[in-house]
Amino acid sequence: MAVEPEFDKPVTMVKALNEALRRSLDENPKTLVMGEDVGRLGGVFRVTDGLHKDFGEERVIDTPLAESGIVGTAIGLALRGYRPVVEIQFDGFVYPAFDQIVTQLAKMHARALGHIKLPVTIRIPFAGGIGAVEHHSESHEAYFAHTAGLKVVAPSNPADAHWMLRQAIASDDPVVFLEPKRRYWDKAVLDPTGAPALGLHQARVARSGSDLTLVAYGPMVKVCLEAAEAAAEDGLKLEVVDLRSLSPIDFDTLEQSVKRTGRAVVVHEAPVFLGMGAELAARITERCFYSLEAPVLRVGGYFAPYPPSRVEDAFLPDLDRVLDAVDRAMAF
Amino acid sequence: MTVDSTAGAPTTAPAHGSPADAGPPELVQLLTPEGERVDHPAYSLETTPEELRSIYRDLVLVRRFDSEATSLQRQGELGLWASLLGQEAAQVGSGRAMRPTDYAFPTYREHGVAWCKGVDPLNLLGMFRGVNHGGWDPNEKNFHLYTIVIGSQTLHATGYAMGITKDGADDAVIAYFGDGASSQGDVSEAFTFASVYQAPVVFFCQNNQWAISEPTEKQTRVPLYQRASGFGFPGVRVDGNDVLACLAVTRWALDHARTGQGPVLIEAFTYRMGAHTTSDDPTRYRIAEELESWKLKDPIERLKAYLVREGWADSAFLESVEAESEQLARRVREGVRTMPDPDPSSIFENVYAEGHALVDEEREGYLAYASSFVGAAAEITDGEDD
Numbered sequence: 116m117a118v119e120p121e122f123d124k125p126v127t128m129v130k131a132l133n134e135a136l137r138r139s140l141d142e143n144p145k146t147l148v149m150g151e152d153v154g155r156l157g158g159v160f161r162v163t164d165g166l167h168k169d170f171g172e173e174r175v176i177d178t179p180l181a182e183s184g185i186v187g188t189a190i191g192l193a194l195r196g197y198r199p200v201v202e203i204q205f206d207g208f209v210y211p212a213f214d215q216i217v218t219q220l221a222k223m224h225a226r227a228l229g230h231i232k233l234p235v236t237i238r239i240p241f242a243g244g245i246g247a248v249e250h251h252s253e254s255h256e257a258y259f260a261h262t263a264g265l266k267v268v269a270p271s272n273p274a275d276a277h278w279m280l281r282q283a284i285a286s287d288d289p290v291v292f293l294e295p296k297r298r299y300w301d302k303a304v305l306d307p308t309g310a311p312a313l314g315l316h317q318a319r320v321a322r323s324g325s326d327l328t329l330v331a332y333g334p335m336v337k338v339c340l341e342a343a344e345a346a347a348e349d350g351l352k353l354e355v356v357d358l359r360s361l362s363p364i365d366f367d368t369l370e371q372s373v374k375r376t377g378r379a380v381v382v383h384e385a386p387v388f389l390g391m392g393a394e395l396a397a398r399i400t401e402r403c404f405y406s407l408e409a410p411v412l413r414v415g416g417y418f419a420p421y422p423p424s425r426v427e428d429a430f431l432p433d434l435d436r437v438l439d440a441v442d443r444a445m446a447f
Numbered sequence: 448m449t450v451d452s453t454a455g456a457p458t459t460a461p462a463h464g465s466p467a468d469a470g471p472p473e474l475v476q477l478l479t480p481e482g483e484r485v486d487h488p489a490y491s492l493e494t495t496p497e498e499l500r501s502i503y504r505d506l507v508l509v510r511r512f513d514s515e516a517t518s519l520q521r522q523g524e525l526g527l528w529a530s531l532l533g534q535e536a537a538q539v540g541s542g543r544a545m546r547p548t549d550y551a552f553p554t555y556r557e558h559g560v561a562w563c564k565g566v567d568p569l570n571l572l573g574m575f576r577g578v579n580h581g582g583w584d585p586n587e588k589n590f591h592l593y594t595i596v597i598g599s600q601t602l603h604a605t606g607y608a609m610g611i612t613k614d615g616a617d618d619a620v621i622a623y624f625g626d627g628a629s630s631q632g633d634v635s636e637a638f639t640f641a642s643v644y645q646a647p648v649v650f651f652c653q654n655n656q657w658a659i660s661e662p663t664e665k666q667t668r669v670p671l672y673q674r675a676s677g678f679g680f681p682g683v684r685v686d687g688n689d690v691l692a693c694l695a696v697t698r699w700a701l702d703h704a705r706t707g708q709g710p711v712l713i714e715a716f717t718y719r720m721g722a723h724t725t726s727d728d729p730t731r732y733r734i735a736e737e738l739e740s741w742k743l744k745d746p747i748e749r750l751k752a753y754l755v756r757e758g759w760a761d762s763a764f765l766e767s768v769e770a771e772s773e774q775l776a777r778r779v780r781e782g783v784r785t786m787p788d789p790d791p792s793s794i795f796e797n798v799y800a801e802g803h804a805l806v807d808e809e810r811e812g813y814l815a816y817a818s819s820f821v822g823a824a825a826e827i828t829d830g831e832d833d
Contacts (some may be wrong), residue, residue: 191605223581224797232800266803363803
């Protein structure tokens with residue numbers, strides 16, 4: 116099949132996501148897009164650009180400014196047989212909907228002993244690094260991953276964003292879909308007419324290496340790849356595992372990697388304390404204990420509110436902080 | 448039933464700025480506490496004696512089921528029970544107003560609505576016994592699962608109603624909630640969404656005067672039905688102990704909703720005659736006189752008085768309903784006592800529709816652990832034999 120003209124050169128993650136929504140709307144008349152400003156405006160990040168025009172306001176729904184209402188009515192629409200894709204405008208605005216997500220969306224399938232399904236996708240632009248005001252830079256993945264009944268994924272690049280969103284929308288389970296907003300404008304080649312290389316919940320070895328495994332997802336994958344590149348100049352071969360899915364986690368891929376390298380450093384933007392890294396470190400230790408040459412180290416945000424943008428660079432893990440942890444792990 | 452919606456009663460205009468606890472004059476009533484049939488200019492209701500007897504039967508059976516459940520809790524067969532005592536008319540009246548294709552989104556006290564929708568009462572008791580969290584198929588009778596988080600279901604009802612509009616269907620939805628829930632943000636958001644999208648949903652608020660220990664004055668400074676006017680749809684206060692008024696007003700509201708005219712708020716003014724749940728002690732916060740005054744407004748007594756006075760119910764009929772209610776109680780009692788506990792491994796079932804690696808891993812781990820006890824017991828026995 117010929118590559119469509121729009122996709123004959125690299126596209127942004129925003130475009131890749133937009134195309135995923137467009138195709139999902141096209142493929143299934145029950146698919147709906149709903150959220151604040153997703154209609155005429157095309158969303159504050161333009162992820163839904165043009166969809167309102169092409170699919171109409173019955174399919175691409177501008178909602179009242181009420182996050183609990185958006186998720187709560189999405190649940191009702193799902194009960195009526197629809198497949199809503201909800202946009203929460205920014206990470207820090209999901210909390211009014213937290214109750215609906217955790218007490219209703221996550222638990223209703225089990226409450227009904229499987230009689231009903233809740234195919235709701237909740238898209239959230241998450242994490243920092245774009246110089247934003249408060250509540251626009253948060254990494255709250257651990258809250259959602261902690262809740263049974265939800266699936267949680269976070270792509271790191273345009274192609275994954277595209278395919279994972281289509282897979283999330285097709286899933287009969289509720290999926291929290293975390294979009295690394297500072298990677299929205301990264302470009303990569305995408306052929307939307309092809310097929311996904313991986314299942315939604317499979318991890319990917321983004322770079323092979325033999326000395327240490329860097330574990331990351333979403334926005335930190337790029338930082339880890341850059342760190343691996345820099346370390347290579349010093350003769351260190353770092354492997355980078357892009358988890359992609361945070362619930363469930365592909366521990367098998369992770370285990371294979373760490374058993375080979377003997378060392379692991381987990382990197383995320385969220386505060387280290389009780390973050391995904393804590394669970395990952397515990398599981399890696401359980402699975403790879405006899406292969407480990409060093410404790411699993413974690414690099415992440417500090418136990419403080421996300422700081423004002425002028426100092427966010429000090430809060431966020433960067434290449435130097437990752438390499439500092441690598442040095443400490445290698446010193447064991 | 449045809450009602451001229453301009454006839455006055457379902458008004459969006461605030462009436463008199465009356466205090467929240469005021470009953471009359473806004474209260475729609477078709478059957479007085481003394482059992483006298485009265486007319487209302489906006490809500491007429493044609494009924495046959497047979498239909499009235501059927502309504503009476505529903506009220507009696509629902510109350511008997513409820514009292515049996517309370518007893519079962521006292522006997523330790525249920526962990527908890529939320530009694531509907533006093534609210535039978537509000538639930539049976541509104542419940543009977545629905546078509547089979549209309550959908551109800553209940554709180555955890557809508558046993559009378561469940562009855563009208565044809566849900567087996569035993570299904571309601573599983574969650575109170577602790578064998579499940581609901582578990583019936585909501586789509587079988589168009590009766591959603593009981594929702595415990597106060598007010599959450601009003602949004603589900605609204606979303607479902609939005610879906611009805613998208614389908615081009617003429618079904619409608621009732622969202623049940625209470626006076627306490629009226630303070631929840633979700634209820635306000637449901638009002639907003641329903642109004643903006645003109646969703647075919649009727650918000651049916653049973654104002655039973657008490658949210659556990661807090662009287663309605665702790666929730667609102669205006670009569671609850673007047674809240675609707677701020678959202679741009681009609682609000683009606685109905686005598687919640689008058690089953691005929693509840694039926695007439697809800698029928699009107701459902702027709703209003705299903706014909707594309709948008710949502711309606713009904714405030715059924717009633718009283719929680721019992722405790723909030725079997726764990727509650729209302730003597731700590733309300734006076735006996737209040738309860739006594741509401742006993743005079745009992746929903747079943749007034750219909751019985753009307754039926755008897757009109758000569759539509761003789762003692763044979765009343766006794767047959769009584770006997771049927773005892774039969775129901777017996778069936779419920781036996782059903783609950785023989786309700787099996789779920790297998791512990793069912794904890795891992797239905798967490799996800801499409802499965803989850805961690806749930807599978809933990810199920811396996813649990814089963815291995817559980818089965819290790821059998822072996823361990825055998826080993827101990829072997830050791831003693833040695």
